[in-house]
Each structure stands twice: as C-alpha cells, then as structure tokens.
Amino acid sequence: MKTYIKKLALIALVFGVIQSCTVEEFSDLNNPEVDAFSESLTRGDLQDLIGGVLFSSRAGLGTYYDDVAVVGREYYRFSSSDPRFTTDLLGGDASVLDNNTFYITTPWGARYRTVKNANIILDILDAQSGSNLFTAQEIEATRGYLRTWIANELLLNLNLTYEEGIRLEVADENNLGPFVSRTEALAGIRNILDQGAMELQNGGGNFPFRLTSGYDGFDTPATFRQVNRGLAARVAAYQEDFTGVLSLLGESFMNMDGSAASLNTGLYHVFSEAPTDLINPLFFALNSSSAGVRVAQPLFLTEAEAGDTRLSKIAMRDEAITFAELTGTHDFFLYTDREAPLSVIRNEELILLAAEANINTNPTAAIAALDLIRMSAGLPAYAGATDQASLVQEMLNQRRYSLYGEGHRWVDIRRYDMLDTLPIDRVERQDADGNTIQADDVWMNFPIPLTENQ
Amino acid sequence: MKQTLLKSVLLLFFSALPALAMAQGTVSGNITEASSGQPLPGANVVVKGTTNGTTSDFDGNFQITVNSFPAVLEFSSLGYETKEVNVTGPTTLNVSLDESATGLDEVIVTGLATSIKRTNAANAVASISAEALVGTTPPPTVDGALYGKFPGAVVTANSGAPGGGLSIRLRGATSITGNSQPLYILDGVYIDNSSISNGTNFVSAAAAGGNASNQDNPTNRLADLNPYDIENIEILKGASAAAIYGSRASAGVVIITTKRGREGKTKFNFSQSAGFVSAINLLGTRNFTEQTVADAFGAAAVPLFVAARDSGQLFDYEEEIFGENGFISNTNLSLNGGTDKTSYYASVSHNNEDGIVQNTGYEKTSLRLNLDHRPRDYVKFGFSANYVYSSSDRGFFNNDNSGTTIGVSLTGTRPFDNLFPDENGVFPDNPNGSSNVLQTRDLITNNEEVNRLILGGSANFDLYKSEKSSLQLILRGGLDIYSLESLGLFPKELQFQNPDNGGLNGVSIQGTTLNKNYNLSGFLVHNYYSDSGINFRSQAGLTREFFDRNTNLITGSTLVASETNIDQAANTGVNQTRIRQEDAGFFVQEEVNFDDKVILTAGLRGDRSSNNGDADELFYYPKGSLAVNLHNFGVGGEGTILSQLKFRAAYGESGNFPVFGSTFTSFGTFSTSGLLGISLGGVRGDSDLGPERQREFETGLDFGLFNNRIRAAFTYYIKTVDDLLLQPTLEPSTGFASQFINAGSLRNNGVEFTIEANIFDNEDFKWYFDANFFTNDSEITELNVPAFNVGAFGATLGTFRIEEGASATQLVGIGPNADPATGLQVFGDSAPDFTVAFNNRLEYKDFELTFLWQWKQGGDNVNLTALLTDLNGTSADFDRIDLDPAGQVGNGAFRLSNLGVSAEPFVEDASYLRLRELGFYYNVPDSFIETAFKGHIEGIKLGFSGTNLINIFDYNSYDPEVSNFGSNGIFTGIEVTPFPSSKRFLFHLQVNF
16 A cells, blocks of 8 residues: 555656646747748748739739729629629719728738738848848849839729828838828829839849749849839829829830730739639629629720720620619620739830820820820721810720720729719619619729728 | 455555544445335445545445444435435444435536535536436537526527537627637547638638638537537536636636446447428518519519419429428437446447438437446546547538529529429529529538547546545546548539639539647645534646647649549649647645535636747636535524525636737748749737636525425626737738737626426426526727727628727627717627526426427627528518518618618527427336336337427528627627528437346
8 A cells, every 4th residue: 555655656746747847839830920031031031022022912903903993984893792892882872982891991901911011021121231142232123123012002002092092101010100191192102113213223133033924024123113114104194293204104114116015015913723822803704693793884885986996805795784773785804814914004004194194295296195006906096176175085085995994994084083974874763662762973082991090 | 245345445444544543333234216215326425524435336235434423424326315314333224315306416526626516616507417418309419408508608500500510608708809619628638629611711702802700611529529428517607617727718618527337237228319300490582573573683584584483483492402301310329337346338329410401411420438447445547438420511501702602692593593403414504693502502512521539537546545634646638639521522513613604613622630639637635624524625736738730721623524632633722720739737726614504715727828928927817715505504494495595606717828820920821823922911910918817706696495496596797808819900001900919808797597496296297497597798898909890791781899898799880870980880789688598397107398498588690691682682571561661662672772871781689589499208117118028128218309399580581590600709690691500300219228
C-alpha cells in the first residue's frame, strides 16, 4: 500500500510538471502576416506584393461598372436574387440609394484596399534605404507604379461619390485624412499622378517585377508613364483644364492613326479561370435568364446612327427579356468570354479627350478627332453644326458609343450637367389597385458609405 | 464474493486506520427495491459524517464496519430516495429504497472532479435524464432533444435538412463575434462541435455580395452522438456555475454522461423505430390568371400559361421538391452488466433518415463500449470508446448569388414551365431561370461523411483514507479525433454548368478535415469531516487541452467527361486552413458543508491559451457560492407543507477566447493571370487581444411542497460580458473592412422559473407535470467603437446593429421613421420575449402518454424568402391583400413597394407554439410476457411518437425557426430559401431481455 502511494505520488508529480509547461504560441498558420515584410524585402517578396495590387485592383470592378452603367442608363442589370439593381440603382418607385449596401460598399472598399496594399509597399520601400537588393532607380520606378495605381483607384471612388468627395490621405490607417471636396480631390489625384510620373521618369529602364499581359507595351517605367499621363489627362478633363489635357495627352500613348488596333491600345486588367484568380465580372453568356443578365438599355440601339459598327457591343437575344417592368431585346456583350481583358484606359478615350479639349479652342482639331472615331466606327464624317454646344453633344454621343459600358456615360453626362437628358424607363404609373408608383430617378452620386462614419 | 468483499473492506480499514479507539462493530444486511422487492445492487452505504462507505453487491447485500456507535447510515442509489437509519450497535439491517419521483436526490456535476447533491447546489443546473432525452421520442440529434426541457436555452435549427445543424444559446447573447456555442464535455472528453463549411459557396456564390459568413449549411458535429447512449445531460448555463471551466465556459457548459455498466447479469435492450418525415408547412403556389402572368412575366408568357393550364400541365414544384415523405429507421441494441470488479456497457445503433427532398438523407452508425474496472478497493479505472460513422446528403439550399440553389431557383420557377425530364432522362432548361430545380435535385451531390473516434479514460485512486478524511487522485484523458470528407458534385449536365449558359462545365468540390482534440487533467480531492459535522472538501487540479484542425478544400471546375476526380478538372484550386490551439489551466476549490444546512464554495481558475494575444499571460476566474437549506433550520421542513426551502446565490467569472487568427493582420494569396500576389485579407488583427470576461451573479429560491410532490425553483441572474470581442467595421478607406478588438460590454439579465408536480401518483394512474418559463434581456452597456451593422444583408433588408444602450440582438433597417442621424429605425429583436414549455406524462395501467408543448413568444426574423418569391412574381400570397394598411395592394406588390423604402415588411415576428414531442406507449403486461416467452424476455414496449406534430405560427414562410448563416455567432433568424423543416412520425418496439 505504501509503495503504491509513493508510486502514485511520483506519477502525480511528473504529471504536474508536464502540465505546468507553457503553451505554444502560434503564428498565422494559414497566411503571410503583414509584419513579416517590414525588414528585409527580397525581390520575390516585392513580386508577391505587386501581385497583390494586380489582384486587388480588379476586385469589385463588376459592381463598379454596373453602378455607373445602370445609373447612366447604358444597360439594365437583372438579378433575380438581388432586386436592388433594378430598384435602388434606377430609383424605382420610392427607393433611394442606401449608404450601406453592396453597390457602394463593395467597390469603395475594394479600391481603398488596393490603395492600402500600395501604401504598405510604399512604407516597406521607405524602410529599405541602403538595401543592396534593389537599385535606387528600381525603388523609384516601383513608387511611381504604385502612385499611379493609387490615383486611379481614388478617381474611381470619386466617380461614385462625386460632390460628396473622398478621403485623399489614407496612408496612416489610425489617422485618416478628412473627406475633401470633388475639386480638392481631383487636384490631389492629379498631384499623386504627377509625383508618380516624376518617379517613373527617374525609374530607369525596367521595373524590378514582372507584370501581366495586360501591360503589353506599358511594362517599363517609361512606357507606363504614358499610361500615367493618359490618366492625368482624364483627370484634367474632369477639372475642365483643357490646356492641361492637351499637354498631358502629348506625353501619353495617344495615337491618331485610327486603326481598330490602335484604338484599343492601352492598359488592361486580365483575368483567368484559375480558382485563386478572378474572371471578367462583366461577362454573362448570351441569352442568360433574369437570374443574372445585363440587357442593353433599348435606346442604345435605337438612337444609334445607321451602320455604327460599335453596335457589336450588344447582341440580339433569342427572346426579349422582361424583369421588374423593364424589357430589352439585346444583351450587353462587350466581353465575350470569362477571360476577356477589361480596359483601364485606352487610346480611343484619349482621342476623344483630345476632341473634347479642342472644342473651345480649336474646333477643327476637335472635329478631326471626332471624325477619326466616326470613321473607325463605319460612320461618315461629322456633318452637323460646329457651334460649341453641338460639338459637345456630338463628342458626348461618340463617347457614349465608343466607351459603352466602360464606366463613362454617367460620369460624362454628369460633368456636363445633363443628367436630366437620361431616359426614365419607368414613368409614374398606377398599379392594378390604383396606387401611384413613382417614376424612376437618375442619381447624381452615391452616398458615402455609412461605415466611413461621416 | 461476500468473503472477498469483506476481506478487502477489512484490509482497507485495518491498514488505513490503525489508531481506532472507540466501540466498533459491523452492520450488515440487504438492500431491496421497495416496489418490486428485487435486490438492489450497487447502492451506496455511508456512515454519515465520515468518508466510510461501501456498496451493495450483486445480491443487494452489504456489510460495513462502523467505528463508533451510535451512527447514522445513509443508503442511496441513483434514481432512488435516500434513506437514513440510526444504528446503535452492530446489527443486521434490511433496507428498501423507494424510487425517486422528485429527482432531488440526484447528484449533479458542478466541479471538474466532483459532484454535489442537487439539494445542496447553489446554481440552477439543468439536468436531463435519458428518459427525458429519448423516452418520449428519439431525437434525430442530441441537441434536437433539448427543446423545452429546461429554462434558459434558445435552441434553433438552422435548417430542416437531415443530419442536424443546430445552435444553442444559453441565457442570452454571450458574445458578439466570439464563440457563442456552449462547451460540450462527453465523459470528460472535450468534444468538437464545429460546423465546417463544405465549399459549395464556390457554386452558390452566396458570399459574393459582401457577406463573408458561412452560408453553406453544414451539419454540426454534435450530431455524431447517439442519444440512446446518454445517461444524463447537465447544463451549466453561465459563469456562476461554470467558472471552474475557465476560458471556454462563457457560453455555458454541457456535460454529457453516457450509460455505464451495472453489476448484475447482462441486460439487453433492443429498440427499433420506424416512421417518416414530412414538411411542416408548405407555402403553396400563386394562383395565376392570364392578367397576373402578363404582369409578372410579360405578354409572351401568357400563351405558355394558357396552353399549360388548358392541358392540365400546371405543376406545383414546391410540392414536387418538398413533398416527399422521408423514411426513418432507428435501430439500437445495448447491453450492460458486470461483476463487482468489472462492469461494461456496449451499444450498437444505426440510424437511417431520408429527407423531405429526394436525394437528401442522413445515415449514422455508432458503436460504444464503456468499461469500468476496480482492481483494488482504492483504485478505479474507467474507459469509454465511441466510434461513429455518419453520412449526410444535404441537398443544395440557402442563399445564393448565382440562381443555382434549389431554394433560390424554386422562387423563380413558374408552374407552367415543364421541367420534367424526357423519356431519355434529359432535363429541359428552365426558361425563366438559370437552373432547373428538378435537375439540380436529381443530379447534384452534397455529402458529408464523418469517421469519428472518441476515447476517454480515467483513473481514481484513494491515496489516503481515514475515518474523518480522505485524499483522492483523479487522472483523466480524452481524445476526439475525426475525419470529415465533403463532396460537392455539380455535373456538367446541369443547366447552370453548361458553358453556353455561362457555366463552368462541371464542378467538383472535395473537402477533407482532420480534427484532433485531446485533453489531459489531474485532480486531487481532499475530504475532511470535523467533529462538529462540517465537511470540508478541497480540490486542486491541472488541465491541458490541445486542438488541431487541418482542412483542405479542393475545387475543380470544367470536368472531363463524367469524371469527378479533381485531377480530371481543367481548373483546380486548393484551400488549406489550419487551426491550432493549446490551453493550460489550473484550479483550486474549497467547499464547506455545514451539515447540509449551509453550503459554501469558493474557487479560482487560472488559464493561459495560445489564442490570446499574449500566450503566456494567465487569466484568473474566481467563483463563490452559497446555498442555505432553510428547511433544516426549522423553516418548514419535515411534517409541514413546506417540505423544502433553499436559498441560493452564486457568483462566477469565465472567459471566451479570441477566435484563431484574430491576433494577426494577414495577406491572402491570390493570382492574376498566373502571377501570384498577396493582398490584404480585409481584417485587421490585434496582437494585444485578450479573452472576453463574463461575470455572472445568480440567485434563487427552491422549494418543495406537500412532501416534495410539488417542486419549484425561481432564479434571477445578471451577467455582464466585458472586453467584448468585436469585429466592428473599420472605415473602408483604411483598406480594411473590419478589425478585431476588445471593446465594449454587454449585459444579460433574466428570470427562470420551473415547476414540477406529481399530480397523481397512484398504483394505476400517475400524472407528472412540469413547466418552465424564462425570459432574458440583453443590452450593450458600453461600446468603444461607433455603432455598427452586422450579420445580415444590409439595412435595406433588415440587419443586426450593435449599438450602445440597445439590445444586442436588435434588428434595424431603413424606414419612414428612421433616425436622421443613422438613417435607421428599429424594427425588432431576434431574442424572444419569453419562452414557456409544458410537459405532461400520464400513466394509466400499462399505457403511457407524454407530450411536450413549447411556446416561444416574440423574437423576430429577417425573412427574405418571401421577398425573393415576390420578385419572381411567384409568391403564394402575392395577390392576397392583408399586409397593406390601406387594404389596397396585394401582399407581393406591397412588399416590393417597400423595397428600398423600408425594411419593415421583411422583419417578421417569429413566435411559435409547437407540440414538440408526443409519445404514446403500451407496456405489454409482465404476466403475458411471462406466459408467452417463458422468462426469456423481461419487457416489451410498443408505441407511437412524433416531433413537431402541431405547429402554430403566423410567419410567412416554412418555419420561423431558421438561420441562413448557420450557428455563426448570435445572429440567427435570417432566412433565405432554407431547407424546410419537417415533422416526424415514428412507431416503436422496445424489448428488454
């Protein structure tokens, strides 16, 4: 008995000692941690971090383009599982835009996610001074690349909130800058682009990372700078700084040869079906049902000039489709498969920016640029009035068809203060019981997301 | 046998108690069951006020050495009333024990290593016996048997799919983002109750719209347990009772004890149930006219409708999908028996249940062996092993963003479209949607298969034993290991997999999870009886728990031919998730019992965990309690109406760990056209994160009237949770969507009331009745971050909102009377106002009737099923006019007109009244069995039972009890086209031999 007790006491002691061990502390077993990169950045690390920007700059784009195109009455987005595309976005009956619904929160958050991804890399780069793994030029080129993307992402968000503005200063997540007005935001974005252009200028011959095929022709600091200048020209146009537009276009990749190939030259987002990748969010198969389909707003077809080849961007459905009292006969078919690239900026827009910038000062040059676009679309040269208002009308119309579904129509018509010219598809009417259903509304802007606590 | 028992008793006492001075002698005798006169083996005999005790043998005989006369001998056995007998000297004593009708003599497990008599407990610990668990009707899963059985629990079935998927909330919301499901302990083993996503989100895209929650409708692993094996379930509802479990106990602890062998000849118990399930409630279809078809689907649809109607080809697809009667069969065989040294319980059970949708079902096989061995009088070993195989076919339901789940696509299926396959088995495409529900039902596979082994072992050593004190060492270990394989197969023949329809040409999703938990613990328990009759019980212990889970989810799309293997897919993706956690803790507890008059307890638990921001930090959780048996002080008591009166109060603290990963800020890994990249995951971690701390105070009165024929308990509790783990949204311009922080406090307070009564207790007629009532209010008392919305589909459709000063489960949305500052108005609360259950058990001669009613009053859901059917113009009540206050507009149009204007029509009252359980049994008379089977069979019971046979609610969908987001957090009650719930009808045969 006594020996038993001794043995048991011994077991208890051993057991107790084992028990009193401290517990193991685990790192994140599933994902790389942000802090892991702060010290020595390798070339492989930088490639992965840049890859993050390539990825996140495409996230949420489907919602962004749907927002701009639906509010701008380019196409309808039917979704039987989400009615808000046809209620809120079109202002159906009494519905309004909500400040905490996916149509604003998803794209808004995704764009700032890219900005944060880029800012994290900028911070890491700042900590690499004296690194012998990168040349000063490579670091400069990387900064220019990142700043160009930051500016692009901020501009897309500003397109949604417009006069409500955006936050410009977001590098310090614990101390966010204030919301600034549209004017201030545009100036800030242009500054970021200018700074990026400077850095790209000093960035030597090559980026220290690989890019996708969407960058073909723009994968060096010098050529990517032409994209940066093109984006700056877009911003200048939004600022109505037309002199600036023209000088920026001169430094961009604008090419006036008028061939279809050159019109499509530009920077693209690319997609693949790899499960860790994204597919083109704007592709639906032809004749999709109302479970999920984009249907061209009928006026896009009926208001087109005869013979406009740009109508190939829509495709006739086997049967017309009706959903939520909206009917269309043609599918939006700008993207014909799930891996179709999606343009960030391309030459056709630059030419139209040149036309727009010249309307005031050099109408002849403006008409020449418009004609270049018209002829590439299979249309005769412009024969209308050449007063400023008529030319603006023509320019907006060409932008409507040339840049259909690419996120411009609503933005353009808004900056010319012509939102009231957009069609109202569902007018005031009575339901079967005699109650009034209000007409649709055309929105000026999306509200700032609720979670910004403004 | 008598000789060896005597020898060992004598050996023990003579060797352990050398110094004995007083008059000493032996009392021996026989213990019988009062009603039958049969000997009662295994009954406890204790000299009151000492550690001196023994148990009766196989024949009910006992022999005990009493060191000092006069003495009081206490005779007790589980399920029988305790009896005390005064002895003045050595004698022979025959004792008969009455079966306990009150449950007051049972012991409840309140410490990690010890138990306490219910009459002395300071907490309202709910206890559910095997009889209550499976006696009325066998539940499909253990958690499904908890409805209405005790106050304080809100049990919610997330879906009606066979194979479970339930969540339990004890005493209100205990955490917003942390774990809110109780800790389950099975025979000392910390068992896993996860719901692991099966990856069908890849097809449904449910989480694409910004809702990252789990909407895949998985089962929860508690479903693996066989309810028939369970002897008893105890529920520690909050920190005041569960503090000793420390950092894992905030949401309560459910202690499950399985049946163990009893000394005696082997007893067999065989039971077979068979029956069927059918849908509780179908919604019906809209009665279309030419006009309504034209309004809903355009003029082009009218000729299709007319043709179908005129040829009698209008189909009720809801009936087609949900109208099945699924067959159920439960077979259970158990045996138990043993000698005085070794006893065993073994069981085999097989369940097979089909769902109300074709190709859904649940199958489970469970094997159990529990062994107890007592090689010496001072050593006892216990061992239990449980193997479970289960397979569930879940169908394809809940929310989606791709129009593919059966639930969502059914809302867009028109009665005049013929979706049936042609003679070659080829299904037509659904012209009005992206999937053909019949095709999806028949061709997809969504299966979860589990192989699980739960092993537990314990060793009890009496290190030291004397007349007035004893020291016991208890060592325990447990292992819970399982593999879960999930298969989601979406063959290329499906309408939505056809590349011409934008499909992926076949998808195969295969998941494998390996989960291993093990826990080790050791305790020392010291008992000391003072001369004045005070019992001091001290205990100390160490515990250690390890958790390791590894999930691989492989997704393949564009399948070759009709292959389903992942390597036959053109595109594959792999997702691996690992979760590991290590906890270490210690505890000490002192219990002082003043002659069953006043019972005081104080304890302290200390815990550290790898899941805290600082893994080395120890967190301390104290507890203290007081129970005063006033009837032992002359307030009422023996001979008065008031046979029992106890005042009790308890305080305790417990914790809740941050979830794994919340202490890190990490990148996710993605690719862009072949280039790998890492992008922020959107959630900012906090390396300083600590556990939530719950403080609960509970007080109450227990009383018994008329010799305890009526017993009631009244409890009030208040519990606060500080350092709430929150995942509030961050300003999205930070680049993060949300962050993990400890920021805020939450308070729950509530009242619980139970009453039990043996209304009639005659030879021929017995009527037992019990009822319980409870209510709970929660409030966010402090919030250090701005108020935020969480847990649903946005303010347009109704969402939860965490806001200082408001209920933790309030539902808000946009609306006409919105607060201008937030644009939101409160429409409801998902927590019920109160819940009541009534249970009746009537026995007349050989017949038994049991039924349990449960009434949940209040509590709101966000019902989006109705909205989806409205949008598709198919709601059954589309043309009915009872929602519009003006009485003008049909319900469908009314709800639609509120879309984007007010969330009010989507927030619906989810009250219900149900006949949860009904059982009717006939015990074949012993006399007949004796004649017919000549002693080969001991008892035969036949019967009928049902679950959810009557359901009364005014809720515009299948069932108010539903949750699209599974058991995730506290945010249940969001409905998007679920698998409808069902009622069960069963016939039973039970044979004992």
